[in-house]
Structure formats: C-alpha cells, structure tokens
Amino acid sequence: MAIATIEWEKQNVKLIDQTKLPNELKYINCRDVKTIWQAIKKLKVRGAPAIGIAAACGVVLGMRNSKARNFTEFNKELERVVKYLATSRPTAVNLFWALERMRQCVFLNRDKSIKAIKDVLYDESVRILNEDKDICRAMGRSGARLIKNKDRVLTICNAGALATADFGTALGVFYQAKKEKKHFKVYSSETRPLLQGARLTTWELMRAHIDVTLICDNMAGSLMERNLIDKVFVGADRIAANGDTANKIGTYSLAVLASYHKIPFYVVAPKSTFDLSIKSGKDIPIEERREEEVTLIGKKRIAPVGVKVYNPAFDVTPHKLITAIITEKGITKPPFIKNFVKLK
Numbered sequence: 001m002a003i004a005t006i007e008w009e010k011q012n013v014k015l016i017d018q019t020k021l022p023n024e025l026k027y028i029n030c031r032d033v034k035t036i037w038q039a040i041k042k043l044k045v046r047g048a049p050a051i052g053i054a055a056a057c058g059v060v061l062g063m064r065n066s067k068a069r070n071f072t073e074f075n076k077e078l079e080r081v082v083k084y085l086a087t088s089r090p091t092a093v094n095l096f097w098a099l100e101r102m103r104q105c106v107f108l109n110r111d112k113s114i115k116a117i118k119d120v121l122y123d124e125s126v127r128i129l130n131e132d133k134d135i136c137r138a139m140g141r142s143g144a145r146l147i148k149n150k151d152r153v154l155t156i157c158n159a160g161a162l163a164t165a166d167f168g169t170a171l172g173v174f175y176q177a178k179k180e181k182k183h184f185k186v187y188s189s190e191t192r193p194l195l196q197g198a199r200l201t202t203w204e205l206m207r208a209h210i211d212v213t214l215i216c217d218n219m220a221g222s223l224m225e226r227n228l229i230d231k232v233f234v235g236a237d238r239i240a241a242n243g244d245t246a247n248k249i250g251t252y253s254l255a256v257l258a259s260y261h262k263i264p265f266y267v268v269a270p271k272s273t274f275d276l277s278i279k280s281g282k283d284i285p286i287e288e289r290r291e292e293e294v295t296l297i298g299k300k301r302i303a304p305v306g307v308k309v310y311n312p313a314f315d316v317t318p319h320k321l322i323t324a325i326i327t328e329k330g331i332t333k334p335p336f337i338k339n340f341v342k343l344k
Ligand code: MRU
Pocket: 043, 046, 047, 048, 049, 092, 156, 157, 158, 159, 160, 163, 164, 168, 169, 170, 196, 234, 235, 236, 237, 247, 248, 249, 313
C-alpha cells in the first residue's frame, strides 16, 4: 500500500518529485548532496520524517568522495556538509535530529578507517529509513484505536506515505483503520499555498481506496458547525516540551475550530519530531517562504504584481487545544509536559 518516497538505488538516492504530483509520478536520482539540499528546499521531498531521512542520505552523498587522510580532516568535512544540509529548511526538527545522528555515528566510529566510516554512515542512513517504517506502523496501530466505524475525519497537508518511509503519521492511522476493515470518511483540507492536501493526500488516499473528499481550507468551520467532522488528525514538524506543536500553516485554525465545536484534535508524530530542548512553541523557528508561492497557482498569477505578501509555512498549535499525541510509544494525553517523560 505504501509507496517508496525515498530509497537507495544503486548508490544513489531515488526520490519521488512531489512537486509534480498528482499529474506525474516522476522520480529524481540524487547523486550529490547539492541535489538533496535542493530537493528539500524546493519541497520535492517534504514532510518531517522524509526530510530527516533525505538529510541522512545527503550526508552519505556529501562524504562519499571525501579524500580525507585522517579522522580530523574527515570530521571537518562532515561538519561542513552537516551545516550545509541544516540550512535547507528550519522548522521540521527531524532534519536536525537525523543530522545529529549521523554526526554521532561518525564520532562513535572515529577509530575506524575512513573507508569503514563511510560504510557505517551509509548503514546508519539505511537504519534511519528502516526504523521510520516500523515507527509508522506502530503509530498507525495506536491511532487506529481512535477511529470508530462511520467516523468523518479531517486532515491537513500531507502526513502520509509521501512524508515518511512507510505509510505516514496521521494518514498511517487511516491506512491501519482501513486494514482493520473500519468504515470511515476522510476530508482533506487543500492546504494553501502549496496544496499538499489537494495534490498529495487525495492522491495517496485514492490510490489506497480510502474514501476521501477534498475541501478548501476555509470550509472546515462550516463542516464542523454542521456536525460533519468527528475527529481531526494532523502530523507535526516540531513538538515542544509542553506539547505545543508546529505543523503546516492552517493547523492552528483547525485546532481552534475543533476546540470551539468540541471535536477531538489529535497529533500523530514520531519521537524524532519532539524537541524537548524547547520549552514552548514560542521558540520554534517558523519558515517563511517565497511570495510567489502565494501570488501564483502553478504558473498562473492570482494577485497583482508588487502586492505585499506574508508566507509563513507553519503555525503553532498550543498544547491546550490538543486532545492527545500519538507516537510509536502509544497515545499520550495531557498534561504533556509530565507525560512526555514516560515516552523515553
Ligand atoms: O512544508 P511541508 O509539506 O514539508 O509540511 C509538512 C507538514 O506540515 C506535515 O504535516 C508534517 O511534516 C508531518 S508529515 C508526517
């Protein structure tokens, strides 16, 4: 059911170019770290866990032609590659988590030959990718317990197979519920400006024969008011120690609406999306992107040339609006600040 969004193929990294979906299923072959950096920056690969995996693979590509003669030289080069990849996108902490894992891996193997260190780096990237598969399945099993027959659920952006190495976070819950033969209906919010909900989530769910209906972002409140939504499931890009959660812009509005209408609001994310060094959502860096993403739809201009544009790619949902957070360890309820400790 899951599609391989990112994988190693003959020493290169093969990625689905998500900017081409749903019209074309096209792959790109990444042979060097720059191509990976650009793929992350331009959202050819996107979604927090997938960004982390891509960054880990980027480190391997960035280091494989190293001519370093000793560990000190190798480590210097590694720091440069890691720093470079870290500039690709700021919000999803999975990127920095994966880069740190790659750094640690080099450090722990510092006594080996350069050739052996390159091999363990490759192995670590494969481990990160494979672990993500198991994590998706575990989150799916826990989350599916929350889905009842006849539920109508709402999601935003794409937190599915295209955002991970397996069947996703929020969408993983739906895939698992479908496997358990539950009957439910998904509403996918289109997710302006880059339309991940319209382009990617509907594409994925339709392929899996899950009942999905596309709505514009500004329709969610009306559907809730008319009792057409039972639960909201979203992914996350960074979760602070108190449970405040950064996710795609528009998530906060859905959480406020859900709270007003007394609809449960669930976040589904692996532990690698937690940033316990950050106390609250106030300190989460929010990416701002190019104005053309707002003034153009595809190639068509929809706003006057020269108009002022503000384009934050993420927002922060305060922990008070979150009913529970589903991780590979199960379902965590508030108070998050206390209960996160048990997730170790
Ligand atoms: O800008 P994007 O498409 O990378 O944003 C992705 C999201 O906001 C997802 O909801 C989040 O990364 C969770 S993906 C499992």
